[in-house]
Amino acid sequence: MSHNLQQNPSADPALLLRYRDRQYAPEMLAVAIGKLNLFSWINARGSATTESIEQHFSLAARPLDVLLTLCRAGGLIRTASGRHELTALGREHLVDHSPWFLGPYYAPILDSPIAQGCLQVLQHDRPANWQASEDGNDWHASMMDEDFAKGFTDLMNCRGTAMGQVLADKTGPFLAGCKQVLDVGGGSGIYSSTLVAKHDHLRATVLEQAPVDRLTRDEILRHGLQDRIDVVQGNMFTDPWPSGADCVLLSNVLHDWDFPEIRTLIQKASAALPSGGRLIIHEAFLDDDKAGPLPVAEYSVLLVNITRGRCYCPAEYGAILADFGFDVGPYQDTIADRGFITAIKH
Known part of the structure; x- marks a missing residue:
């Protein structure tokens, strides 16, 4: 029997896995800022339910859950009694008329293939075919x-x-x-x-x-x-x-x-x-x-893009x-x- 199955590692590889597992999270956030203008929309209403966001933006339930979890875990929104409202971080830096709006910072990745895939998943609830075979099959078929x-x-x-x-x-x-x-x-x-x-x-x-x-x-x-x-x-x-x-x-x-x-x-x-x-x-x-941990919320964005699930x-x-x-x-x-x-x- 291989000895390496009995001896545990002395160091936790979490950070090394996080670098890769979070690779879709920036683009998902970019889509929320630059394609949907989600934070400005919530701010104008004071708060919003998941259902109202889903209906207004024509988003699918599974990927929207992932996006809202990412925003909660990142400290951009808080959720109470079924309603989402912006935190100071979200209100000051993600609302388009704020003097500290960071939307332009995300503009360079807004039309990247990954961001396009995130938008596709949000709107159509279909994996964006990352890590799939060249014929366009999703991960499970691949x-x-x-x-x-x-x-x-x-x-x-x-x-x-x-x-x-x-x-x-x-x-x-x-x-x-x-x-x-x-x-x-x-x-x-x-x-x-x-x-x-x-x-x-x-x-x-x-x-x-x-x-x-x-x-x-x-x-x-x-x-x-x-x-x-x-x-x-x-x-x-x-x-x-x-x-x-x-x-x-x-x-x-x-x-x-x-x-x-x-x-x-x-x-x-x-x-x-x-x-x-x-x-x-x-x-x-x-x-x-579903307000964290942030690394798991980020990993969930990857899963929603390559599988039929999430965290x-x-x-x-x-x-x-x-x-x-x-x-x-x-x-x-x-x-x-x-x-x-x-x-x-x-």
């Missing part, structure tokens, strides 16, 4: 191409080693009575690999679609864990899930999807688990008031988990602005 899937799986795998090691440590007590983890949409299998490497009593099964499942098998073999981790090929939405698991892991999966797909996956997790079975959701979480808060997942018979535990931090929530099936 993952069916083996070369693209290999590059993206490598990308996820390189950060997953550190994240998985800390996740394995922090979830140790929760997993003490478990024997079999089902890692749904597990990518390279890095999270299954770190879990079983740290916990001798665990076995795992990774459910992945082709062609990623072949890459998963290669990675597990590289770590020498092929005797403890199985790989099953299948579509997590349309195919039956492997039986026999007493823990389901959804690591960096749900944030790729909107609420209907999230409900489907949690319903399937509930059906796959026995009473007392356990569920772990691991990814980057917003605070329940969520524990309360949003908790409500769905409760609907499908789970008792939900508290959120816990891990490393690199990530964390997890746990749930136990009734």
